[in-house]
Amino acid sequence: MHSSIQDLPPFPEDLHLAPIAQISSSKLLSGDPQEAARVLEATKTYGFFYLNLADSPEGQTLLSESEQLLALAQNVFELPVEEKVGYALQKGVSLFGYKPAGTVKQTDKDLRPDTTEFFNISKDHMHGIADSRTYPPQILRSRELLKEFTQHGHQCGMVVLRTLAQQLGLDPEEFLDLNRFDKPSGDHCRLTRKFAHHGKENAIGLPSHTDFGSVTILFNWLGGLQIESRTEGRVGEWEWVKPMPGHAVINLGDAMVKFTNGLLKSAKHRVVPSPGPQGNLDRYSVVYFVRPHNDALMKPVGPFDNGATVNVAGKFSAGIDEKKVFTAGEWMVQRAIQLGN
Numbered sequence: 416m417h418s419s420i421q422d423l424p425p426f427p428e429d430l431h432l433a434p435i436a437q438i439s440s441s442k443l444l445s446g447d448p449q450e451a452a453r454v455l456e457a458t459k460t461y462g463f464f465y466l467n468l469a470d471s472p473e474g475q476t477l478l479s480e481s482e483q484l485l486a487l488a489q490n491v492f493e494l495p496v497e498e499k500v501g502y503a504l505q506k507g508v509s510l511f512g513y514k515p516a517g518t519v520k521q522t523d524k525d526l527r528p529d530t531t532e533f534f535n536i537s538k539d540h541m542h543g544i545a546d547s548r549t550y551p552p553q554i555l556r557s558r559e560l561l562k563e564f565t566q567h568g569h570q571c572g573m574v575v576l577r578t579l580a581q582q583l584g585l586d587p588e589e590f591l592d593l594n595r596f597d598k599p600s601g602d603h604c605r606l607t608r609k610f611a612h613h614g615k616e617n618a619i620g621l622p623s624h625t626d627f628g629s630v631t632i633l634f635n636w637l638g639g640l641q642i643e644s645r646t647e648g649r650v651g652e653w654e655w656v657k658p659m660p661g662h663a664v665i666n667l668g669d670a671m672v673k674f675t676n677g678l679l680k681s682a683k684h685r686v687v688p689s690p691g692p693q694g695n696l697d698r699y700s701v702v703y704f705v706r707p708h709n710d711a712l713m714k715p716v717g718p719f720d721n722g723a724t725v726n727v728a729g730k731f732s733a734g735i736d737e738k739k740v741f742t743a744g745e746w747m748v749q750r751a752i753q754l755g756n
């Protein structure tokens with residue numbers, strides 16, 4: 416069922432919300448040092464924050480593009496599943512393409528299958544940085560929009576990464592040099608749809624995971640996202656992230672944990688059925704993943720490269736040497752095998 420984003424049922428009042436910071440894009444863009452310090456604090460603790468995009472022209476552009484992509488998602492997921500699987504991603508080969516519901520590795524104890532389908536659309540494919548795979552005609556007709564969104568999503572990620580580098584006393588370009596837009600990478604726009612659960616409160620939208628790139632920029636309109644608490648006394652408990660109009664949800668992925676040797680955090684998160692009356696609607700999200708370009712080295716940068724490396728993101732397949740310095744391309748393949756997408 417489609418519903419305009421103006422008249423969605425409210426997020427229930429009585430749920431425990433993650434106390435994540437609200438950061439102003441306008442202040443970050445103007446280099447406000449207090450706002451920059453708040454980004455560092457947020458990424459050292461929760462690894463998540465809201466970014467107010469309504470308060471800057473650049474942010475408003477990204478918001479408008481995310482809403483146009485919501486309309487694209489509503490349209491493209493309507494295709495019959497037989498047609499969608501014709502664009503299926505090839506596990507362990509490429510992350511780009513269609514992922515049907517029910518294929519993500521289950522990480523929760525009670526083993527509920529995931530109910531979310533994705534289209535992962537490569538930034539390189541849209542921009543001609545790498546040879547494209549096939550995509551449905553609806554997606555190809557939106558290529559200009561996807562080019563704009565991927566460029567602006569990447570720029571938004573770079574504002575966060577420049578802010579963090581400055582706060583950490585690094586060269587402001589340190590992380591940008593590992594996440595170049597013009598180089599082949601795992602960067603992509605993801606469109607997701609999770610069906611209304613219609614009373615199946617036990618279904619899981621997306622099992623708990625950490626993202627494995629650098630920065631994730633998430634747009635969603637209905638609740639369902641939960642993150643692990645970092646608040647004393649509640650650490651590890653699930654807390655809800657309530658969608659806030661005019662804001663994106665930003666989180667760091669495992670690459671930033673690796674680059675800073677554990678100083679910055681990539682929090683575990685998952686998607687559960689939308690709460691209360693929101694559960695009667697299909698839930699969509701529009702995501703941009705900034706990932707290190709394929710030949711970037713997955714090791715701590717500058718002063719963080721002190722010989723002791725933190726183990727990020729669990730065990731890789733048997734026989735893989737965890738001490739080896741991976742390129743981002745190799746690392747993404749290992750993580751995708753781990754996660755099943």
Ligand SMILES: O=C(O)CCC(=O)C(=O)O
Binds near residue numbers: 633639
């Ligand atoms: O849809 C969401 O709210 C989150 C999606 C997500 O975590 C992901 O695609 O990695």
Ligand SMILES: [Fe+2]
Binds near residue numbers: 624625626684
């Ligand atoms: Fe995620």
